[in-house]
Amino acid sequence: MNLFDVYPLNDVTIVKAKGSYVWDDNGNQYLDLYGGHAVISIGHTHPHWVKRIEEQLEKIAFYSNSIKIPLQQELAKKLGEVSGKEDYQLFLCNSGAEANENALKLASFHNGRKKIVAFNKAFHGRTSLAVSVTDNKNYVAPVNETDNVTFLPYNDEAALQEHFDRHGNEISSVIIEGMQGVGGINVASESFLKLIRALCDKYGAVYIADSVQCGYGRSGKFFSHDFAGVNADIYSMAKGMGNGFPVGGIIIAPHIQAKHFQLGTTFGGNHLACAAALAVLEVMKEEKLMGNAVMVGKYLREELSRIPELKNIRGRGLMIGFDVPQEIGALKKNLLANQKIFTGEAKPNVIRLLPSLALKKKDAEQFIEAVKEEIELQKAERLMLNA
Numbered sequence: 001m002n003l004f005d006v007y008p009l010n011d012v013t014i015v016k017a018k019g020s021y022v023w024d025d026n027g028n029q030y031l032d033l034y035g036g037h038a039v040i041s042i043g044h045t046h047p048h049w050v051k052r053i054e055e056q057l058e059k060i061a062f063y064s065n066s067i068k069i070p071l072q073q074e075l076a077k078k079l080g081e082v083s084g085k086e087d088y089q090l091f092l093c094n095s096g097a098e099a100n101e102n103a104l105k106l107a108s109f110h111n112g113r114k115k116i117v118a119f120n121k122a123f124h125g126r127t128s129l130a131v132s133v134t135d136n137k138n139y140v141a142p143v144n145e146t147d148n149v150t151f152l153p154y155n156d157e158a159a160l161q162e163h164f165d166r167h168g169n170e171i172s173s174v175i176i177e178g179m180q181g182v183g184g185i186n187v188a189s190e191s192f193l194k195l196i197r198a199l200c201d202k203y204g205a206v207y208i209a210d211s212v213q214c215g216y217g218r219s220g221k222f223f224s225h226d227f228a229g230v231n232a233d234i235y236s237m238a239k240g241m242g243n244g245f246p247v248g249g250i251i252i253a254p255h256i257q258a259k260h261f262q263l264g265t266t267f268g269g270n271h272l273a274c275a276a277a278l279a280v281l282e283v284m285k286e287e288k289l290m291g292n293a294v295m296v297g298k299y300l301r302e303e304l305s306r307i308p309e310l311k312n313i314r315g316r317g318l319m320i321g322f323d324v325p326q327e328i329g330a331l332k333k334n335l336l337a338n339q340k341i342f343t344g345e346a347k348p349n350v351i352r353l354l355p356s357l358a359l360k361k362k363d364a365e366q367f368i369e370a371v372k373e374e375i376e377l378q379k380a381e382r383l384m385l386n387a
């Protein structure tokens with residue numbers, strides 16, 4: 001049997017990982033500023049995370065949601081403490097798409113409405129509802145097409161206001177990433193998020209904060225939407241939540257009440273996933289990783305801004321993007337091939353940095369030097385070609 005070939009692959013086989021480093025099967029060491037797509041939050045194979053999972057594995061790995069699983073309550077308590085949303089309610093699932101799927105569905109159950117507002121360049125996942133609020137036609141199968149979703153321009157307050165003025169009473173929910181990831185690292189303005197809150201309040205719609213990529217401390221606040229100083233009704237999470245162990249979830253404001261059987265999952269909230277997620281929060285708190293994300297992120301953005309060839313440096317904390325002009329378009333590829341540094345990308349010509357929140361300043365310095373070197377190399381090559 002062959003693999004279903006849906007992923008364009010880098011020709012690298014990673015066999016070992018520690019902190020912000022990974023190693024391939026030839027023993028080459030790489031600096032990981034991609035974090036396996038924003039998943040590695042506390043660092044690869046963190047000893048506390050490994051120990052917590054190993055200890056749990058010896059006891060029990062899984063039982064279904066038909067019994068009490070006190071680890072879930074422990075996780076909810078810790079998540080409340082670290083995120084500051086102590087009065088919210090936690091529903092656990094397995095991935096980001098599933099988290100958004102449940103959030104959108106729950107909103108519709110809550111207010112009995114069907115219409116959803118999403119934004120241009122949004123990415124919310126691949127399952128049925130999640131993909132229908134994702135602004136990429138290539139991911140939407142005919143069966144997912146719906147006229148229940150309206151895409152509006154991101155950060156366009158007038159367009160949002162006008163849409164609510166006309167259709168406010170039909171809108172079930174508004175879903176928005178606090179910082180668009182796949183869309184190229186675009187930061188939602190604080191006034192835009194405040195307007196979403198105000199309009200949802202006025203019309204009885206549910207504000208869903210997709211925090212799958214920009215959440216879990218990556219921005220320097222637990223949820224990047226928190227920069228606006230207003231609360232969402234539902235926050236979706238995954239990626240950094242398990243540091244590589246598959247776990248996702250939504251937290252739900254107290255005014256939205258649970259009904260038996262409304263949501264459900266076989267694997268979500270299993271013992272092992274809870275142990276992994278607890279380990280992540282414990283390390284985040286103990287090692288003050290949100291503070292580190294602020295500090296190292298600031299350093300990176302400042303240094304990147306000093307490199308004249310790079311344009312439009314943006315982001316918050318350790319979620320950073322910048323435009324790479326065509327003349328140095330091979331930068332990402334060359335960083336991997338020559339400098340052994342993993343970065344992420346967003347099309348067209350955007351490099352995304354999504355490292356572990358424990359990234360050290362010396363690693364950030366190494367990256368900056370590597371970028372400068374690769375830009376000089378590409379310039380020299382161009383000069384030779386034109387000579």
Ligand SMILES: Cc1ncc(COP(=O)(O)O)c(C=O)c1O
Nearest residue numbers: 095096097123124125181212213
């Ligand atoms: C903002 C956002 N939401 C949802 C998802 C989907 O998450 P998953 O791939 O875990 O289903 C992603 C994945 O990249 C994402 O970036």
